[in-house]
Amino acid sequence: MVSVLSAMEKSNVKAHAMLGASSSHRWLNCTPSAMAESVYPDSESDFARxxxxxxxxxxKRLKTHFGRSTKDEETEIAELSERYLTGEMEEHxxxxxxxxxxxxxxxxxxARRTHGCEPEIRIEARLDYSDWVExxxxxxxxxxxxxxxxxxxxxxxxxxxxxxxxxxxxxxxYALGAGAAYDYAFDIDVVRMTIYQPRIGNLSSWEIPADELTRWAREELTPLAMLAAKGKGARQSGEWCRFCRAKGDCPRLAADSLALFELNSDANGIEIHHLPRILAQLDIMKDWVKAVEERALARALGGERIEGYKLVEGRSVRKITDPQGAAAALLAAGAEPDEVWRPRELRSLTELERTFGKKGFAAACGKYVEKPKGKPTLTVExxxxxxxxxxxxxAYLDLAVPE
Ligand code: SF4
Known part of the structure; x- marks a missing residue:
């Protein structure tokens, strides 16, 4: 796999870290999005932690198996385990x-069949694809x-x-980065990419000849990365907008969403052949509506005035600060324990599986679980x-009646 950027081209690409691999689907489809997003904070969610x-x-487990140091992992595990470790996670x-x-x-x-050298395995390997994306x-x-x-x-x-x-x-x-590091030592003909997504039972693999991957990098990736690095190109809305941090302020997404609404404001009059496009756009619109509300609140909190709107304190719910103290006071006043305390309640199935793991839970009490039919739902093919x-x-008609 050979680098295709000349020194001059490299100097023109000011990509920095904003052209990340995880957001590449977005900046390849909407090249200005990487720069548009870069002004918004990238907060780390509980899901990410x-x-x-x-x-x-x-x-840690794999490195231990291969006799390698696990020092980096130990620190993260020590920091995050108390809050996030569950039996379900250990199983996965x-x-x-x-x-x-x-x-x-x-x-x-x-390798044995082809008389090749012993395979190499890398865990948490840094993959540098800067030959194609600065x-x-x-x-x-x-x-x-x-x-x-x-x-x-x-x-x-x-x-x-x-x-x-x-x-x-x-x-x-990632494959381009790995190829750049290892192709010289191992003749790589085919690249296989595998997604292992255990919580929804998804295992997805795809293979591509190494030279085809390089062709894609040269002909498609690098030209688009060069545009993206400069914030150039036309904004394009699509499913990739979903996680774009700029969506609450994006004129393209706003125009496309509003145009779709104006064209189809009578929900009963939509022709069936228009539905695939409308349904696909609806998910993006829901995210966009939420993002607009969040941005509007953030701007109002930042001191900007929004005509016809004001900031108020949201609804709040009273709460008992000391449940044990409150219970003792009520019992002392003559209340019966059943009037004060709720009966003990089994935790939800999701909570129990998180604690004991899916297998552990199923082994102990799978016979007490049943799965009723779900409501008919429209989804993608x-x-x-x-x-x-x-x-x-x-058989589903009763379930299909709107609540
Ligand atoms: S919201 Fe969509 S159209 Fe707008 S910048 Fe982000 S990816 Fe591009």
Whole structure:
């Protein structure tokens, strides 16, 4: 894999860290978005910290297996475990590590068959793809190279969005970084990218010949990265807007959302062949509406005046500051214990599975669980759930009545 940026081109690309691999789907589709986003703070959510812990646990386990230092992981694990560690997480991390080791064994087998050298495995490897995107780098969760193939495995601990490996630009950027570092030592013909997303049972793999990946980088990636680095190109709205930090202020998304609303303001009059586009846009619009409200509040809190609106204190709910003290006072005043205390209540299924792990919970009390039919829901064709046959939906009719 050969770098395609000349020294002059490199000097023109001022990408900095804003052209990250995880947001690449967005800045490749809407090149000005990376610069537009860069003025908004990038806060770390609880979900992100939970993911960090799962990655640290997995890296520690794999590095220990291969006799490597786990000093970096120890610090993160110590900081995050008390708040985020659950039995469910331990189960998923174990499943992921077993999967990586299985893939490593397969690479050894391939190498043995082709009389190649022993495969290399890297855990939490820094992958530098700056040959194609200036200053571009990321971290690969597991990288296995040998037997003519390079495989990058990414652990996705989130469960909100199912991630597909096919044409996944984040993985393709990591693969370019890995290729730049290791291609000289191992003849890499094929690159395999794998997403392991255990909380929704998603395992997705995709292969691409190494020279095709390089062609994509040269012909598509680098020209768009150069535009993105300068904030140039036309804004394009689409599903990639969902996690764009600029969406609350974005004129393109606003114009597209409002145009769609104006064209289809009579919900009963929408023709069925228009629905696919409208339904796809609705999810983005919901996120946009929320982002506009959040931005408006932030601006008002920052002292800007919004005509016709004012800041007020939100509704708040009274709370008992000392439950034990309040109970003692009521009992002392003659109340019966049942009038004061609620009966003990079983924790929710989700909470129990988080604490004991899915397998641990199922082994102990799976026989007490049943799953009733869910309401019919309209979703995209690619959703993994089995499609309902409209002819069989009689059984669902009661469930389909709006509440
Ligand atoms: S909200 Fe969408 S259209 Fe606007 S900058 Fe972000 S990605 Fe581009």
């Amino acid at each position: 939970e993911g960090t812990l799962a990655h640290a646990l997995a890296a 991390v174990e499943g992921y590590c077993n999967f990586v080791l299985q893939r490593y064994r397969e690479a050894r087998e391939r 200053d571009g780098f990321g971290t690969g969760d597991a990288l296995i190279i040998g037997g003519g193939m390079m495989e990058i495995i990414d652990l996705k601990y989130g469960k909100g969005v199912e991630v597909n490996a096919e044409n996944n630009t984040q993985m393709m950027l 690619s959703d993994r759930r089995k499609a309902l046959d409209p002819a069989d939906t009689f």
